[in-house]
Amino acid sequence: MYDYTDFDEAFVRSRVAQFRGQVERRLDGSLTEDEFRPLRLMNGLYLQLHAYMLRVAIPYGTINPRQMRQLAMIADRWDKGYGHFxxxxxxxxxxxxxxxxxxxxxxxxxxxxxAIQTSGNCVRNVTADHFAGAAADEIEDPRPYAELLRQWSTDHPEFQFLPRKFKIAITGAPNDRAVTRAHDIGLRMVRNDRGEAGFEVIVGGGLGRTPMIGTTVRDFLPVADLLPYVEAVLSVYNTLGRRDNKYKARIKITVHETGADEIARMIEARFAELRPLFGGADQALLAEIRQAFAPPAFRNAPVDAHEAARAADPVYRAWADTNLAPHRNDQYAIVTISLKAHGATPGDATSDQMRLIADLAETFGHSEIRISHEQNVILPHVHKSDLPALHAALSGARLGTANVGLISDIIACPGMDYCALATARSIPVAQEIATHFEALKLEHDIGPLKIKISGCINACGHHHVGHIGILGLDRAGVENYQITLGGDGSEDAAIGEKTGPGFAYDEIVPAIERILRAYLDLREGPGETFLMAWRRVGMAPFKAALYGEASNRHAA
Known part of the structure; x- marks a missing residue:
């Protein structure tokens, strides 16, 4: 993975010293809170409901054991012994x-x-496929390009005060695990007719109060043109984006109001101006960056231990079926460590768990760790002979839950337990759904299912692209939860469709159960997933299941 250069080190240290002075002036009263606010946000510091919150960047989700241990130390020394991914x-x-x-x-x-650029109207942390560099379906590791984008966008003088925050996601595989179509810019690696790798460029996606799926403005962009093209997109947006209304300031609104064809024309015109100015410097830098992402030295050894454990131990077999993904090396597997033990807070990891993950990455995973946008931790390179020992160590720390991709593997924002913007609780709903279906022993029968929960319209929980999405709102001082069905964050991205009137807090879990029992009744065998069934039958049977027994209460 990429390590700081002397320049990176000096830059970050200078920002720390600068912010130290700003904090001192806030504490002695020289700066008011209004004056301090933009300064702290530039350094990832928010003021939440009960305390400050510091958001730390993990660029493109890649982290090493030393960094993970440092996060654990910070959690113990200056926080309450945990962190939230x-x-x-x-x-x-x-x-x-x-x-x-x-x-x-x-x-x-x-x-x-x-924590630079984890807040503010700038280019935020560039996210990537959490299986990057390991996935069997990958065309090319996208992380060198993500690092190039990170270096280019950090403290970029033209793009520090954009109309609104700006998010870029990148994937190197045809199977989109980075939700690229719901980002301001989504980059999907593809091959042209000559077999050359390049990017499909998607612009204007986003969730929040006006959810939109992005528009493809380039079917194939040569990798050598990545930076000038992305700069062209940002430049057009910075010129056209609205600054009179923050709710209409994202690039998705700019694309909608200007028109996709006209936006594409303007981007191409600006790209033609910018491309000659780069002069190859970006490609020289990319060549240097690529060297930092060389694959580890994979070992050659029998995999009998994995196969034997899978045959003998049903608990291990369940974990292997759900938490392992195909690696490009047949002797290896990609391991997803679930941070969603039944009843746990999605995405939370204690300091002890972080230290254990660091140890296991060193012992079994070539010292590589990824963080997924689905709030789990990935060991991307584990030899199959080490999987039984790894599983045993994880299980002893409540990290071995066999539920990745199932109903309890829920994405949830912090909601009203922490966030000053939230209008309803998210965490307790996620916990109750997980424990409820675990008690019913239906989780594995239901099969692959993505539930996503947001505690307000800002959609940090990505509920719009959940197979089942839950949005918590305030209705006259009472929590009310809307349900959407049929959302999808993959390469076939779609915004979920509202089922109808919302549900009170004590009604939402029974409502989800009615939906899923209807699915189990109507599916055409266990091979038909919830999303497949939804696409086949549509809303009607689910709406009947949801509101049929409560039609009088919900008639309005």
């Missing part, structure tokens, strides 16, 4: 004290980490 492949600390934040940033800098 987010849908942006960041980690959040929910309880830092303001005087301690410069020291936290200094500790992050010690291991090549920072």
């Amino acid at each position: 987010t849908t942006r492949q960041n980690i959040q600390f929910n309880w830092p004290k303001l005087p301690d934040v410069p020291d936290i940033l200094g500790a992050l800098a010690d291991v090549g980490m920072h």
Whole structure:
């Protein structure tokens, strides 16, 4: 993985020193909160319901054991012994004290980490496929391109004060695990007719109060043109994007109001102006960056231990069926470590769990760790002979739950337990759904299912692209939960369709059960997933199941 250069080190250290002075001036009253707010946001520091929250970048979800141990240390020393991994492949600390934040940033800098551009109207943390560099279906590892974009966008003088925040996602595989079509710019690696690798460029996706699937503005962009083309997109947006209304300031609105064809024309015109200015410097830098992402030295050994454990142990077999993914090396597997034990807070990891993951990555995983946008942790390179020992170690720390991709593997934002913007709770709903279906022993019968929960219209829980999406709202001071069905964050991305009136807090879990029992009744065998069944039959049978027994209550 990429390590800081001397330039990176000096840049981050100078930002830490600068922010230390700003914090001192806030504490002595020289800066008001209104004056301090934009300064702290530039360094990832939010003021939440109960305390400050620090959001730390994990660029394209890649982290090493030393960094993971440092996060554990920060959680113990300056927080409450845990961290929260987010849908942006960041980690959040929910309880830092303001005087301690410069020291936290200094500790992050010690291991090549920072919180720069994790907030503000700038290019945020670039996210990527969490199986990058390992997946069997991958055309090319997208992380060198993500690192190139990170270096280009950090402190870019033209793009620090955009009309609104800007999010880029990149995947190197045809199977989209990075939700690229729901980002301001989505980059999907493809091959042209000559077999050359390049990018499909998707612009104007986004969720929130106006969810939209992005528009393809280039079917094939040569990899050598990536930076000038992305800069062209940002330049057009920075010129056209609205600054009079923050709810209409995202590029998705710009594309909608200007028209996709006209936006594409303007991007191409700006690209023609910018391309000659790069002069190959970006390609020289990319060549250097690529060297940092060389694959590990894979070993050649028998895989009998894995096969024997799978045949003898049903608990291990269930874990192997759900938490392992195909690796490009047949002797290896990609391991997803679930941070969704039944009843746990989705995405939370204790300091002890973080340290264990770091140890296991060193012992079994070539010292590589990924964070997924689905709020889990990935060991991308594990030899199959080591899987039984790895599973045993994970199980002893409540990290061996066999539920990846199932109903309890829920994406959930922090909701009203933490967030100042939230209008309803998310975490308790996720916990109750997980424990409810575990008690019913239906989880594995239901099969692949993505439930996503947001505690407000900002959609940090990606509910719009959940197979079942849940949106918590405030209705006259009472929590009310809307349900959407049929959303999809894959290469076939779709926005979910609302079922109808929402449900009170104590009604939402029974409502989800009615939906899923209807699915089990109507599916054409266990091979038909919920999403497949939805696409076959549509809304009607699910709506009948949801509201039939409560039609009088929901008639309005």
